[in-house]
Amino acid sequence: MSKTPEAPEKTRADAAPPDPTPEERRFDHSRRRFLITATSVVGAVGVASAAAPFIGSMTPSREAVANAQPVDIDISKIKPAELITVIWRHKPVWVLRRTPHQLGILPSMDPELKDPRNRQPQQPPNMPKGVYAYWRSIKKEYLVLVGICTHLGCIPDYVPQPGGSLGPQWRGGFHCPCHGSMYDFAGRVLIGSPAPLNLPVPPYHYLSDTVIRVGSIGGAHKEENWAPEIW
Numbered sequence: 001m002s003k004t005p006e007a008p009e010k011t012r013a014d015a016a017p018p019d020p021t022p023e024e025r026r027f028d029h030s031r032r033r034f035l036i037t038a039t040s041v042v043g044a045v046g047v048a049s050a051a052a053p054f055i056g057s058m059t060p061s062r063e064a065v066a067n068a069q070p071v072d073i074d075i076s077k078i079k080p081a082e083l084i085t086v087i088w089r090h091k092p093v094w095v096l097r098r099t100p101h102q103l104g105i106l107p108s109m110d111p112e113l114k115d116p117r118n119r120q121p122q123q124p125p126n127m128p129k130g131v132y133a134y135w136r137s138i139k140k141e142y143l144v145l146v147g148i149c150t151h152l153g154c155i156p157d158y159v160p161q162p163g164g165s166l167g168p169q170w171r172g173g174f175h176c177p178c179h180g181s182m183y184d185f186a187g188r189v190l191i192g193s194p195a196p197l198n199l200p201v202p203p204y205h206y207l208s209d210t211v212i213r214v215g216s217i218g219g220a221h222k223e224e225n226w227a228p229e230i231w
């Protein structure tokens, strides 16, 4: 009779590890929680330190914030035919108090102009439209312009006298000394000038009869970020 082989006896090494006691389970759980928390804190500190220079560089400086602010201009002391300049966003902004003569020649300038009807968006949407579009200003007497030539950015001269060194055809307005662009008393560019566009009108509105705020359209329009094609 053959002998049935006996199952080998289990040694201590083969035996399954004993279940952890409740005490060991509690310890293990706390340890895991500590490790996860510690890793997350280290990661968060790392991200924060790495991001700090970028966040710092994205925060506008005090000077930048100041430069972006609107500028209020008292126009009560400007005499007829006088032009004053203020700086807004590092740009020269002109306010010209136009005389009846300067206003009177504007409607007849059309044949001499590249864009007499303001087809190009060189003025904000709160400018007069239709028959008074040639004013390019909220009140016809006070013209507000950014005094930067739309050719290559020189600052034109205010030349109100007709004729003179600019020739018999010159009726007064603004002349750019760099390459000779000419603009009328509404800042509209004359045909033959290298400048492609009219001088820009900045966003502005009246705070009172004598104070203009440049940098904001105000009223129902709040397009403070409006900008022309070329400054």
Ligand code: FES
Pocket: 149, 150, 151, 152, 153, 154, 176, 177, 178, 179, 180, 181, 194, 195
């Ligand atoms: S920059 Fe004014 S004409 Fe060239």
